Amino acid sequence: MFSPDSTVVALSLLLACMLVRCLQTDRLGTGDCVLLIGVTGVLALSKFAYALCLLMALLPMIAHHRMPMRSRLILVTGCVLSVMLLLAWLKFGTGFATNPSRVPYDEVLRRQRELLAAPHGFLPRMFSSIVRLQGWSWWEPPLLFLFWTLTVAALMMTVIVWRHDRQRLLFWLMSWTAIMGCVTLVYAAIWTQFTLTGQAGVVGINSRYFLPLVPPLVMQCADALRAIRRNLTR
Numbered sequence: 001m002f003s004p005d006s007t008v009v010a011l012s013l014l015l016a017c018m019l020v021r022c023l024q025t026d027r028l029g030t031g032d033c034v035l036l037i038g039v040t041g042v043l044a045l046s047k048f049a050y051a052l053c054l055l056m057a058l059l060p061m062i063a064h065h066r067m068p069m070r071s072r073l074i075l076v077t078g079c080v081l082s083v084m085l086l087l088a089w090l091k092f093g094t095g096f097a098t099n100p101s102r103v104p105y106d107e108v109l110r111r112q113r114e115l116l117a118a119p120h121g122f123l124p125r126m127f128s129s130i131v132r133l134q135g136w137s138w139w140e141p142p143l144l145f146l147f148w149t150l151t152v153a154a155l156m157m158t159v160i161v162w163r164h165d166r167q168r169l170l171f172w173l174m175s176w177t178a179i180m181g182c183v184t185l186v187y188a189a190i191w192t193q194f195t196l197t198g199q200a201g202v203v204g205i206n207s208r209y210f211l212p213l214v215p216p217l218v219m220q221c222a223d224a225l226r227a228i229r230r231n232l233t234r
Contacts, residue, residue, distance in 0.1 A: 004046045008212040015056065016215035019175060022060045023168065023223065033060065033071045037078030043212075044086055049189055050212060051086055052181035054079050055174065062171045102194055111192040114118050127185045129201035136204050143207035147214070151179070154217045157224035172220050179213045186210070 018036050022028060037057045044051040057075050095211055103111075115122055128134075130148070133141035155176055162169040186209045187202050194204035 005208065007046045007051055008043055011039050011046075012212035012215045015043065015053065016085055016219040019056065019059065019216060020223065022063045027068065027072065028060050028064055028071060030071060030074065033074040034078075036060065037082070041082035041085075044082055044141055045089065048086070048090065049185040049209070050182050051185065052154050052178045054082055055178040055181075056181040056216070059171055060163065062167065065167075066085060089108060101193070102196060107197065108192050115188055115192065122188060122191065125191065125201060126184065129187065129205065132201065134201045134203070134205060136206050137172050140205065140207050144205070144210075147207060147210045150214065150217050150221070151176075154224075157221055161224040161227050172223070175216055175220060182213055183210065188221075 013035075018032070018039060021032065022036075025032075040053045040057040043053045057079055060075065061072060131149075133144045135141050135144055154172075158169065158172040158176065162172065187205070190204045190209075191202045195202055
């Protein structure tokens with residue numbers, strides 16, 4: 001049986017490989033574009049928290065400035081269709097994703113309105129939870145620490161290694177930004193639907209929520225390490 005969690009983890013591995021293929025190949029074919037938009041689209045529809053992975057479908061247009069117009073249309077049209085399907089699901093199916101045993105539905109709606117009206121008010125709560133490595137169980141802080149270490153390492157290596165390669169720098173920075181957007185959506189979802197009123201930070205974070213984001217970060221680090229190794233062996 002496939003679950004949303006297992007689906008997004010499996011697809012994240014394929015997405016990471018597709019990102020590397022975008023950089024390694026000289027020409028991205030129509031089939032590659034269809035596969036990329038399909039993977040990112042299913043990721044977004046499987047769990048709303050990973051909706052910003054759709055931005056990664058547009059990364060080939062950064063890596064390949066001379067991409068055929070047909071391939072560009074496939075990527076852009078696929079993103080638009082995926083967004084429309086996602087909005088339709090949010091409109092008709094969002095009631096199934098609430099947790100009234102902890103947070104009443106009316107409170108969930110109030111918090112969602114608060115996020116839309118003043119998202120900056122939520123950020124201090126999220127940053128506090130991140131800094132304190134706040135997790136749902138006692139074993140979560142070490143796993144969250146590893147994830148954030150990988151995240152910072154990916155950003156630092158990208159900025160340092162690709163500072164003279166604007167194209168590759170922009171490619172990986174866009175990918176990293178999309179991942180951080182997914183992280184923000186995870187924290188927002190847990191706060192609106194799981195964190196009790198009066199609790200500090202964001203209560204209910206599990207490291208498994210960030211597992212689908214690990215493969216792209218690992219590939220980002222691997223690409224930088226490969227460049228470092230190539231420079232050292234010259």
